[in-house]
Amino acid sequence: MARQILTTITFATVMLSVAVAFAWTDYNPLSWEMGKHLPWLSQFVFKDGATSVGPEQSYRTSLLSRDPLVIYIEDFVSEAEMDYLLDLHDRFSEPAKVYPTNGEPYVDKDKRFSNLTFIDRADAVVQGIGARALEFQGSRPNVTLEDPYVQRYGPGGHFMNHYDWIGDESAAARGSNRLSTFLIYLESDCTEGGTRFPRIPPPGLSWNGKWCERIECEDDLSVGADRGGTTIRPIRGNAVFWMNLDRDLKGDTGTLHRGMPVGTGAKTVMNLFTAVHWDP
Numbered sequence: 001m002a003r004q005i006l007t008t009i010t011f012a013t014v015m016l017s018v019a020v021a022f023a024w025t026d027y028n029p030l031s032w033e034m035g036k037h038l039p040w041l042s043q044f045v046f047k048d049g050a051t052s053v054g055p056e057q058s059y060r061t062s063l064l065s066r067d068p069l070v071i072y073i074e075d076f077v078s079e080a081e082m083d084y085l086l087d088l089h090d091r092f093s094e095p096a097k098v099y100p101t102n103g104e105p106y107v108d109k110d111k112r113f114s115n116l117t118f119i120d121r122a123d124a125v126v127q128g129i130g131a132r133a134l135e136f137q138g139s140r141p142n143v144t145l146e147d148p149y150v151q152r153y154g155p156g157g158h159f160m161n162h163y164d165w166i167g168d169e170s171a172a173a174r175g176s177n178r179l180s181t182f183l184i185y186l187e188s189d190c191t192e193g194g195t196r197f198p199r200i201p202p203p204g205l206s207w208n209g210k211w212c213e214r215i216e217c218e219d220d221l222s223v224g225a226d227r228g229g230t231t232i233r234p235i236r237g238n239a240v241f242w243m244n245l246d247r248d249l250k251g252d253t254g255t256l257h258r259g260m261p262v263g264t265g266a267k268t269v270m271n272l273f274t275a276v277h278w279d280p
């Protein structure tokens, strides 16, 4: 009898271990990297090899969309971090450019109208937020931060529909692409100017409740070509996270989005992108 119990316990333990191992492998969208690196080393590792653990910030998350993966994050950055980034913007920003697949970047206010400054990812405040961002998404050593940018839109400022990922061919040649975006709202003293995802249905079956503080619930799902989708209201301190690439690391067309024109006032955001690298 005792032997039977022991055999059962051993069998159950082995089965549980196998299940856990498979669950862990499946959990990681970059599972082809598994085994090459120790997963726990990946947190806080930057492209230049520097490591950082950022200041603690307690934030709250809600799932906005499962496919593509979009997560709404409340209080992702602190007041001090935001003030620091806004000050950098005030001192260094220039008119934002659009980046064609071939050719030089250029200013075209019909496509993108804002003032922008890139910030070195080695900046101490960016490293703190970056460490938080990498930890949030359970990164791997082949996932790094790009230099983020801070951009401000005044009245009429906007950014046309676009993807944050580069085309699959360019990505293959380069051996990297933008894996994810953290869009962080630093200033929201404005009317309109939401971030619109035309291909993502709004969360929840009801227009009531907390989501209506964060997304525009006036959108009518039933009429018009540019209706439907989800428009996120800018709210200082909050952020939206999304995965730009699918599980095969190909650009996800579901992530199409735009910065809607600002009515009055100003909206300022920081775009923090993570890039995934592989051998081209």
Ligand SMILES: O=C(O)CCC(=O)C(=O)O
Binding pocket: 159, 164, 183, 193, 194, 195, 196, 257, 258, 259, 260, 269, 271
């Ligand atoms: O300002 C926004 O709401 C969107 C900005 C954006 O999509 C970008 O800079 O890539």
Ligand SMILES: [Fe+2]
Binding pocket: 162, 163, 164, 257
């Ligand atoms: Fe974007």
